[in-house]
Amino acid sequence: MTPPPSKRARTSSTSGDTNRMEFEELTKLKRRENMWFEDGNIVLATDVHLYCVHRGVLARNSTFFKEMLELPNVGNTSNSEVGSIENGDSWEGKPLVRMVGDRDEDVYHILMALYDVRFYSAHKPTTLPVFLSLIRMGTKYNFSHILDEISLHIKLAYPTDLDSMVERTYEELFVCYDNNNDFQLLLVAEQCDMKILLPMLYFDCADSSLSTILxxxxxxxxxxxxxxxxxxxYEKISRYATQRGIRSFSPHRKCTLSCQTARMELFANYTENPPYFSVHDLLQRNPIKVDKNLRLSVCENCEKASFDASEDLRLEIWNAIPSMFELGSWEDYRSE
Structure with a gap:
C-alpha cells in the first residue's frame, strides 16, 4: 500500500490549477517497485505510478532535468510549472515532480534505460514501444546519451547513404518487425523532429500498398x-517500379529474335504481376524473380545493358528520396 505524502500539496483556486493532481489522486498512485529506490532522493509521479529515483542520475543524463532541478522551488510547497513538469510538492519528505503529459510507460522505459544497462543498447534489438518511448523522452528532455545510442542504432535500418542499403536490416533494431511499425515510427519522428529518420521512413510508408497507407x-x-x-x-514510387521493368528488360532493344522475345515476355510478366516492394529491392540490389528459362534466353550483352540501366535508375531513385517528400537532399543529412 502506498503511504501518504509527508505534506499535502498546496493548490490555488485559480482555473490554471484544474489539471493539477489533487491529494486524493496522488494517494491512489502505486509505486513502481523495480524503480523505487530506498536511497532515492526525488519522486516522479505519472498518472499511474510513483518512481523514487536519484536527482543526480537525472541531472547527469538530461540537461533539461539538470536545469529544472537547480531551481530553488523544487521540493518546496509552492506549486510552479517548468515546461510540462509540475514541481514544488513533496512525498515522504522527498521532492515530488509530476510528469504532466508524459505516458507512464514512457517514463518507465527511459528510467529503465538509465538504470539497467541491459535494457537498451544500440548493439541489440529492442521492441517498438521501447524505441518510441526513448525517442519521445530523449528529445523532450534531452537525454543526450540515449539519443546518441538511438542515432547509432537506427542507421542499421534507416541508412542515409546508398552503399548501406545493401546491408540494410531490421533484425538488429526490432525484436519483431512489422511493416506497420514504419507508420508509428514516422508519426513519432515527425512529432519529435527526428530528421535523420524521416527520408527512409516516408519512403518505406509510401512503398506500402494503398490500402495499407489509408x-x-x-x-x-x-x-x-x-x-x-x-x-x-506512393505515386512516384509506382512510376519508378514501372521504370525498373522497362530498364531491366528493355523489350524494344534490338538483338537476336530469341533474346528480344524473351525480354518482351519477361517485361509482360513483370507488368501483369508487379512484384511487391520492387523499388526497395532495386535499392538493395535484390534481383527480380523471373522465369529461369526465359532468363537463359537473354544474351550477355543485353544482361549487361540491363544491369547498367538498373544501376543508373537505382542511383536516380536514391538521390530523389528526400525531395520526394519535401525533405531537401541527402547532403542535409550527412552531418546528422
Missing part, C-alpha cells in the same frame, strides 16, 4: 500533411 493513416490519425506526402511519394 488504413494506417486512419488508425493512427495521421495529420493530413503527413498523409499527403506519403501519397505523393
Amino acid at each position: 488504413e494506417e493513416s486512419k488508425d493512427l490519425d495521421l495529420p493530413n500533411s503527413i498523409l499527403l506526402k506519403i501519397l505523393r511519394g
Whole structure:
C-alpha cells in the first residue's frame, strides 16, 4: 500500500490549477517497485505510478532535468510549472515532480534505460514501444546519451547513404518487425523532429500498398500533411517500379529474335504481376524473380545493358528520396 505524502500539496483556486493532481489522486498512485529506490532522493509521479529515483542520475543524463532541478522551488510547497513538469510538492519528505503529459510507460522505459544497462543498447534489438518511448523522452528532455545510442542504432535500418542499403536490416533494431511499425515510427519522428529518420521512413510508408497507407493513416490519425506526402511519394514510387521493368528488360532493344522475345515476355510478366516492394529491392540490389528459362534466353550483352540501366535508375531513385517528400537532399543529412 502506498503511504501518504509527508505534506499535502498546496493548490490555488485559480482555473490554471484544474489539471493539477489533487491529494486524493496522488494517494491512489502505486509505486513502481523495480524503480523505487530506498536511497532515492526525488519522486516522479505519472498518472499511474510513483518512481523514487536519484536527482543526480537525472541531472547527469538530461540537461533539461539538470536545469529544472537547480531551481530553488523544487521540493518546496509552492506549486510552479517548468515546461510540462509540475514541481514544488513533496512525498515522504522527498521532492515530488509530476510528469504532466508524459505516458507512464514512457517514463518507465527511459528510467529503465538509465538504470539497467541491459535494457537498451544500440548493439541489440529492442521492441517498438521501447524505441518510441526513448525517442519521445530523449528529445523532450534531452537525454543526450540515449539519443546518441538511438542515432547509432537506427542507421542499421534507416541508412542515409546508398552503399548501406545493401546491408540494410531490421533484425538488429526490432525484436519483431512489422511493416506497420514504419507508420508509428514516422508519426513519432515527425512529432519529435527526428530528421535523420524521416527520408527512409516516408519512403518505406509510401512503398506500402494503398490500402495499407489509408488504413494506417486512419488508425493512427495521421495529420493530413503527413498523409499527403506519403501519397505523393506512393505515386512516384509506382512510376519508378514501372521504370525498373522497362530498364531491366528493355523489350524494344534490338538483338537476336530469341533474346528480344524473351525480354518482351519477361517485361509482360513483370507488368501483369508487379512484384511487391520492387523499388526497395532495386535499392538493395535484390534481383527480380523471373522465369529461369526465359532468363537463359537473354544474351550477355543485353544482361549487361540491363544491369547498367538498373544501376543508373537505382542511383536516380536514391538521390530523389528526400525531395520526394519535401525533405531537401541527402547532403542535409550527412552531418546528422
